[in-house]
Amino acid sequence: MTKSFMERNEVLRILIVEDVPVDAELMVLQLKDDGLIFDWQRVQNEEDFLQALDTRPDLILTDWCLPQFSGLKVLELLHNRDNDIPVVVVSGSIGEEIAIDALQKGAFDYVLKDRPARLGAAIRHALEEKELRDERKRYLEKLRLADQVFESTGEGIIVTDIDANIVAVNPAFEQITGYTKIEVLGKNPSILKSNHQDRSFFFELWNTLLGTGHWRGEVWNRRKNGEVYPEWLTISAVKNSEGTTTHFVGVFNDISSVKEAQAQLDFLAHHDALTRLPNRTLFRDRLEHALIHAQRENKNLAVLFLDLDRFKTINDTLGHPVGDDLLKQAADRMQQAIRADDTLARLGGDEFVLLLEDDSTAHHAVIVAHKLLQIFNRPMFIEDHTLTVTASIGIALFPQDGKDVDTLLKHADLAMYQAKQQGRNTYQFFSSGLTTGAFERLIMENALRGAVARNELLLYYQPQINLIDRTLAGVEALVRWQHAELGIVSPGQFIPLAEDMGIIAEIGEWVLNEAVRQMAEWQAEGFDVPRVSVNLSMQQIDREDLAGQVSAALERMSIPAKHLELEVTESMIMRQPDQAMRILDNLRQQGILLSIDDFGTGYSSLAYLKNLPLDRLKIDQSFVQDIGRDEHGEAIVRVIIALARNLGLEAVAEGVESEEQAQFLEREGCNIAQGYLFAHPMPADELIRQSDRYRYSGEKAN
Structure with missing residues (x-):
């Protein structure tokens, strides 16, 4: 008072x-x-x-x-x-x-x-x-x-009593929904329900509203005439002087036109109207984000600047419509030749630029440059013309050729002009010495080819820990290459090379068989490992006989399917989602556990994700590292854990390095974690020697 x-x-x-x-x-x-x-x-x-x-x-x-x-x-x-x-x-x-x-x-x-x-x-x-x-x-x-305000506001307002009976609506409600006040008074707001959201959505809505007094989000409702529309809805609990809830007030806007207009404006603002590729603005934004991620994770990336050779001659001679069609066909071919995670953009005219992420090295840039040059060897058929166009490519690498957007683009552009001076239909690095060095890296291919046959591969295992009682929940199998001269080579160095060489499926099959064999050996020795996780490659998920290959490996070692977990990435699934879903369904029917690895770092569709036969979402370590130092990163971790929970999945955190991170994850409902806080990846015999560390029950590890 x-x-x-x-x-x-x-x-x-x-x-x-x-x-x-x-x-x-x-x-x-x-x-x-x-x-x-x-x-x-x-x-x-x-x-x-x-x-x-x-x-x-x-x-x-x-x-x-x-x-x-x-x-x-x-x-x-x-x-x-x-x-x-x-x-x-x-x-x-x-x-x-x-x-x-x-x-x-x-x-x-x-x-x-x-x-x-x-x-x-x-x-x-x-x-x-x-x-x-x-x-x-x-x-x-x-x-x-x-x-x-109630009578004149353009937002629809609906007031219910504590039993969710409508007691008041405003004129905007009548205008948006088509229902009059007389038609809705005393009724439940469910008369507006469109059935676009399931019961679990409204269950979570009410849980949040009753727990916090507020809920805000997007809801799809149905007008009186049957039309379904999106609205942005805010619901608040109204309490009396004693703190008891007496009413609920919902305020909403019809956001149909906003969503349509925003989608169109966003696309036009960030894409090239001719090729539908990202434009300069969107490319710069993605490159900026990629640089932040690469700097934080100490990773490489490459920028390829591509210019079509003698395009101006074709455009001026045959006319702009032919030139436009040529640009569209060139964009389509390049788009099909790159990975889903890479960004191809048109800067204007016949200039294109390609961003290669995922720790792309000089060698990987060479592989991609070769692919791009090769796709132009096939002629293009436009109207009555048969045209063959070549391209010149300039390559700039992060961090050695620049650490910001403008520098990398400028250096890639300069390298492209150097490629034109070398006779066109070729590529050049900004640092000329790297052009030779990239070819020298190809020598490594010969060493990697046949590594399986020569028994140069081995598996390390990283424990996955139950955060509640710090017991062993499983292990992840991580492949290493024991090179005669280089020693132990990490996957980050040779897996991309194996993918480019087309031998990753062979390595993946070896990893699967070795992990299952090791599980059988552990069981024979009385060492209880609940499950072993194996990463699948892009080439493996594309194989129709993958389910049979996995089944054979398990039967050969008499290992029940529940002890094997297979991990895939979002990008692998979204490349061919229907095929991936079919293959994953076959694996799931065998009783094999499935998880999404590095969740949140790729491009995924929640429409597909909710239908996938998954058991786990693995939170990428880049988000885990933000715990305690970046509230936005923490918010992402909470969202992923909540998403997993709502989909009925188990969340697993990667890269846990501190007790603070572990406690945060446990509080938020993520009970499984792996990382250096618990153990580095180690050979199988070392895991057995350290097994006593993971048999705590009811108390936290020191």
């Missing part, structure tokens, strides 16, 4: 209207005796009174009869100026009839001069009455304003 004027101990500003100075002094002495804190001034005529009003007094004490002025005139002037200052009449000769008239004209009280002891109480009473009246006016104004 707001404190009263007297409780706030503020200095009271008093205006005394009195022609006898002694009487004014007596009033002041009485007020001081009453303990009031105040400043005062005296006036005795209308002109001085009006001027004194500019000082904004808090209270007026006035005699009723003055030679040049009167208390009645004071009240009239205040009324005419709509000035609501409390007035107390202090007079020596005021009868009962005059006193009543003074109160009716707006005076708060009156005090006889021969009874000054009552003056302090009268002033306090006048100030309290004034504050009550002001509070009432503010309350009525709020009600008036609220009613005006």
Whole structure:
């Protein structure tokens, strides 16, 4: 409750209207005796009174009869100026009839001069009455304003009681939904339901609303005429003075046109109208984000600047329509030749630029450049013309050729011009020495080819820990290459090369068989490993016989399917989603567990994700590393955990390096984790030697 004027101990500003100075002094002495804190001034005529009003007094004490002025005139002037200052009449000769008239004209009280002891109480009473009246006016104004907003706002408003019966709607509700107030009063808001959201959606909505008092999100509803539309809805609980919820208020907008317009504007703002590829603006944005990620994760990336050779001659000779069709065909061919995670953009004219992420090295850039040059070897058929076009490509690498967007683009452009000077239909690196170095890297292909046959591959295993009791929940099998000269080579160095060489399926099959064999060996030795996780490659997920290959590996070692988990990435699934879903269904029918690896780092469709036969979502370590240092990263982790929970999946966190991260994940509902906090990847025999570390029950590991 707001404190009263007297409780706030503020200095009271008093205006005394009195022609006898002694009487004014007596009033002041009485007020001081009453303990009031105040400043005062005296006036005795209308002109001085009006001027004194500019000082904004808090209270007026006035005699009723003055030679040049009167208390009645004071009240009239205040009324005419709509000035609501409390007035107390202090007079020596005021009868009962005059006193009543003074109160009716707006005076708060009156005090006889021969009874000054009552003056302090009268002033306090006048100030309290004034504050009550002001509070009432503010309350009525709020009600008036609220009613005006309710009736005139363009947002639909629906009010229900605690049992979800509609008790009020506004005109905007009627306009948006097509229902009149009479048709909906007393009914449940479910009459608007479109069935585009399932029961679990509304279950979560009510859980959130009852738990926090608020819910906000997008809902698909149905108008009276049957049309389904999207709306942005905010629901709030209304509580009484005792904190008990009495009503719910929903405020919503029809966002159909907004969504359509935004989608169109977003596309036009970020894509080339001719080829439908990303434009310069979108490419720069993606490159900026890719650089931030690469810097944070200490990874490489490449930018390829491509220009069609002699395009201007074709455009000028055969006309712009032919030139436009040539650009569209060239864009389509290049788009089909690159990975789903790579970004191809048209900068303008016949200039294209390609961003290679996923730790792309000089060697990988060479492979892609060769692919791009080869796709132009096939002629293009446009109208009655058969055209063969070549391209010149410039390559710039992060971090050695630049650490920002403008530098990388400039250096890739310079390298492209160098390629044209070399005779066109070729590529050049910005640093010429790398052109030779990229070919030298091809020597590594010969060493990798046949590594399986020569038994140079081996598996390391990283424990997956149950955060609740710190027991062993499983292990992830991670392949290593034991090179005769280089020693142990990590997957990040040779897996991309194996993919480009087309031998990743062979390596993947070896990893699968070796992991299953090791599981059988552990079981024979009495070492209980709940499950082993194996990463699938792009080439493996494309094979129709994958389910049979996995089944054979399990049968050969007599390992139940529940002990094997296969991990795929979002990009692998989204490349050919229907085929991937069919293959994953076949695996799931065998009882094999399936998970999405590095979730949140690729491009996925939730429409497909919700239908996939999955068991787990693995949170990428780049998000886990943000815990404790980036609230946006933490928010992403919470969203992924919530998404997994809503889809009935188990969340697994990768790259956990601190107890703070582990505790955060456990609090948020992610109970399985792996990372250096628990153990580095290790050989199978080392895992057995350290097995006692993962048999805690009911207590946290130190």
